[in-house]
Amino acid sequence: GAGVSQTPSNKVTEKGKYVELRCDPISGHTALYWYRQSLGQGPEFLIYFQGTGAADDSGLxxxxxxxxxxxxxxxxxKIQRTERGDSAVxxxxxxxxxxxxxxxxxxxxGSRLTVL
Amino acid sequence: DQQVKQNSPSLSVQEGRISILNCDYTNSMFDYFLWYKKYPAEGPTFLISISSIKDKNEDGRFTVFLNKSAKHLSLHIVPSQPGDSAVYFCAAVPSSNTGKLIFGQGTTLQVKP
Structure with a gap:
């Protein structure tokens, strides 16, 4: 489809491992955002790109x-040395x-990350 | 410090009746307020927004009201339909305009047939 595509949809990893999550935005959209949603919470801002540069990474x-x-x-x-607290969508x-x-x-x- | 709060985790209404979802905020430096709707296993989808200089915006069955003096936002759905059953998030855009949305915790709406 023509929407925002994220892969993988689910990722289970062990504590301490490295993880990469990919996002393919809608064609022509210059702004891209990453958010994290923990169980029972609203999405929490992580980082915002305008073009190639990170315009605001204050949420990392x-x-x-x-x-x-x-x-x-x-x-x-990219998440290095994953911790159980990183588990989220x-x-x-x-x-x-x-x-x-x-x-x-x-x-x-979203990509659901589970750190065991 | 939760700047945008949705104090009701859930709401249940009968089909055809009005649904009212509430949201409070603590910071006056927001330019826009929005409501997003989220179905299970899907990303949030934009529903309706309101500029901080307005007090009402209507789009079909959905109306958002903004009370700046009370720092309160509400979403009215009339008439409610079973397909409206979802999680609703209130969100605010800071005046700094970085693209950072600040979301509330969400309210799960169930519309019973």
Whole structure:
């Protein structure tokens, strides 16, 4: 389809392992966002890209989390030395340049990460 | 510090009646407020928004009301339909305009046939 695509949909890993989550935004959307949703909570902002650069990474919880968007389209969220507390659904969203300021984002279905 | 709060985790209404979902916020420096709807195993989808300079916005069966003095936002769904059963998130856009949305915890709405 033409929506935001996230892979994998489910990822189970062991504590201490490295994980990559991929997001393919809607074609032509220059803004891309990563959010994290824990059980019973609303989505929590992690990082926002405008083009290739991270415009705001203030939501990344610590230096184990890193995200890239090298060509201004696909983005990868990388988590090093995973901990059980990292278990959550990681949501990616995109928006056309300009509409992101009004909060209208297009979300993917999310990647559910479980750290054992 | 939860800047956007949805104090009711769940709400159940009868089909055809009004659903009212509530949201409170603590920061006056928000430009827009939005409601997102989420079905299980899907991402949130945008439903309706309101600018901080307005007090009402209507779109079909959905109306959002903003009371700035009370720092309170509500979503009215009339008439409610079983397909409206979902989790509803209130969200706010800070004036700094970084694309960062601040979400509430969500309210699960069940509309009974």
């Amino acid at each position: 919880p610590n230096d184990r989390f890193f995200a890239v968007r090298p060509e201004g389209s696909v983005s990868t969220l 990681y949501l990616c969203a995109s928006s056309p340049s300009g509409t992101g300021n009004t909060g209208e984002l297009f979300f993917g279905e």
